[in-house]
Amino acid sequence: MGKTIVEKILSSHSDSDCRAGDIVVASVDYCMAQDGTSKLMIDELDALGFEAPKTKGGMAAVLDHSSPSPSVEVSRIHEEIRRFANGHGVTIHDVGAGVCHQLIPESGTVLPGNLVVGADSHTCTYGALNLCSTGMGSADVAAAAHTGKLWFRVPETHRIRVDGTLGDFTGAKDLILALIGEVGADGATYKSTEFSGDTMTSMSMDGRMTMANMVVEMGAKFGPFPYDEVTSAWYKSIGVATGGGVISDDDAEFEKGIDIDASDIVPKVAAPHRVDNVSDVSDHSDVEIQQAFLGTCTNGRLEDLTVAARILKGRQVNRGVRLIVAPASRRVLIEAVKTGVAETLLSSGAIIIAPGCGPCVGTHAGIPSDGENVVSTANRNFMGRMGNNNGVSIYLASPQTVAASAIRGRITDPREL
């Protein structure tokens, strides 16, 4: 019997021949924490007498969730994280560098076949790069940093096959929202998801990261994509030679298979207050919006900014709407400047803020007012998520839908423009 990607990666990292259901102690290649989770981790590492990361590739601390600091309390936490990083050989990505889940991939520190943990639930994003990567709490990441290892239950795999061509103004975000709507917020709990099919093979790395980012919204632990030409070309573009990757064996055992026809997918939204509350954008055309947000670890990459700019070119953001753009990294912003995307966004009336998480998690940089509606490219629309629980409704959508909605001042199917 052959093996899935996750069975292969966990076997090679635990010197065992493990299968779904087994519990293994595996060596971890890289770990990271961000400014919202590092404080607890630092306390836990202090209790362990931590000196330097034992994870093979090292460790990163990223100041992105509340950055630049909006308050004295956060400034003190940032300062403590800087001191910790400098004292223990931990790479610091400081204020303005970007979102952890763009910085870790683009810095070339994680590679196909790696096993990675991070104190942030969207650490599953790196699955796009053909590796096993997952979010954990601060104690687990502290344990990985201190010992170089962590225990894992080897998950069963759901194979998700997507074939066909996505329509105009429809992309990776619509596809993953449709899938989450189908299986539900716990449809893949404790599982690994593996995407395949010709839609996936032709999807860009930015699109793959959007998909892998959101597998946790259906409960999944890992979301590895198979290694292919897109993977190797992407690594080449950041100056890294990979030396191959991991794919599932033909006779590997999958717990479940889901088939999707991409040509059936239309622009989608996740309506308040659940990520699996998914319907067509056109069902919400009566919803007026006051804020639109383009950014985050889901949709703040160059391709996302570019498709939004294409819609906004020569048009203006509605007078009743604030369009906030947070590029996923400094590198993304520089590219957006070079390609003219940034100028198009600014000319349309968009507000470009520092690379980072922006207003996604409600600590700063665009907290909505009472009763407002927000259309956002983020990955969560829980009550109070953006920092105000007083009648605020968050609609999750693609960059195209956010751009179209910002122009019209109401939730708008981008195909109408």
Place this chain on the structure above:
Amino acid sequence: MNVMRLEGRAHRFKPNDDINTDYIISGRYKFKISDMNELAKHVMEDISPAFASEVRDGDMIVAGRNFGCGSSREQAPRALKAAGVAAVIAKSYARIFYRNSFNIGLPLVTCDTDWILGGETVSVDFENGVVSGTDSGGSAEFHPLPKTMQVLLEDGGLIPHIKKHGGFSFDE
């Protein structure tokens, strides 16, 4: 911690399913407040503003499916524990919250919960794997905790486990 039996008042919430970690402790507090006793004053605030002032030591949270979904914030189980919550009883849990809870010494019980009344006294018998309620007269069985989780609870959490054994030790 080697708890064989817990008894406490049940708290139920709306929604019942998919109570996420943002609802357990909001992002707008977790970035500002590092003291768990202070954070405990805001637990469940976005779905039940009165909960933090009503909860007493030893009380238990009762929920439906997928409790603790969303963010990886370890502040969620830590703030519940600091608020006095002795255990969570739910039909299922999101995986990061599940690990986090045992890592910091908050026991989770997985069983049918539809029958449990909000406000009633429930008892959890870990030895025999039974949850029962005084007012409803109902009960449900649960499987013994996986070995890994038992070891972590007995050692007082993940960090004490590693200090004690110098690494992971689930075998003996």
